[in-house]
Structures are given as structure tokens and as C-alpha cells.
Amino acid sequence: MYTFLETCVRWTEIPAWVAFYGSVLLLLPLSIFKRLRNFTGHAIMSLTLLMGLHLWFLGAAATVSAWGTFWLIVGILMLGVGPLFIGMLALAIHYGAYADAGLLLLSFVVVVGLRFVGAWIATLAPER
Numbered sequence: 001m002y003t004f005l006e007t008c009v010r011w012t013e014i015p016a017w018v019a020f021y022g023s024v025l026l027l028l029p030l031s032i033f034k035r036l037r038n039f040t041g042h043a044i045m046s047l048t049l050l051m052g053l054h055l056w057f058l059g060a061a062a063t064v065s066a067w068g069t070f071w072l073i074v075g076i077l078m079l080g081v082g083p084l085f086i087g088m089l090a091l092a093i094h095y096g097a098y099a100d101a102g103l104l105l106l107s108f109v110v111v112v113g114l115r116f117v118g119a120w121i122a123t124l125a126p127e128r
Helices: 002-030 034-067 069-077 082-093 098-123
Strands: none
Touching: 002 034, 002 098, 034 069, 034 082, 034 098, 069 082, 082 098
16 A cells, blocks of 8 residues: 555655645746636646645555554544645654654645635636
8 A cells, every 4th residue: 555655645746746836836927817817826826736636645655654544434524634634643742753744734734825825816807
């Protein structure tokens, strides 16, 4: 199970970074133009799904490597987002990697923040 999750992390890493930089460096500045706000807002919200998927795989891999598949299933039963938070706990408690757990939390806050910003930008789009 861990090797599958590790492969998924590697496959989603570069697309997640491209999505992040594309959102911040390309789509946010394009939101200045009123006619593009609907497109940029929805594009940012769509790209956050890819970033969130990568974070989910990171948390699931940390959970399985530290505490096993049972805790991954427990996390999935927590409305699907549990492996991320259990992975943070596993990094902090089992490995003592508090910085890595903090980075996972910070990444989660950034992804959720970008999603809300994208929704807000989409609501600022002019009516046609």
C-alpha cells in the first residue's frame, strides 16, 4: 500500500506545483480584468483540486508508513479528509517531524485559502 501511495505522490507532485504557480503567478494577476474574472476564479478553484489531491496522497503515505493501513481506513471514514490530519499527527508523534507536519498544515491552509479566493473572484465577475 505504501509503495502505491508513494508512486501517487511522485506522479502528482509536479502537476500540483504547476497548478500552484499557475494559480498564483498567472491566474491571480489576470483577475484584474473584469471580463476574465469568471474564468480565472473557476480555474483557480479547479486547480486547487489537484493541489488537494497531492496533499491527500502525502497525508495518506505518512499515515500508512507510521501507523499502518488501519489508520488510513479510519481517516478515510472521517469524511475522506482524515488521512491528511492523521498523517500530520503521525509525522509529529511517531517521527517527531514537527516541521513536516506544520508544512502539511500550512499547505492545507494555502489550498483552502486559494479555493475561497477563487470562489470570491468568480462572484466578482460581471453579469452578461
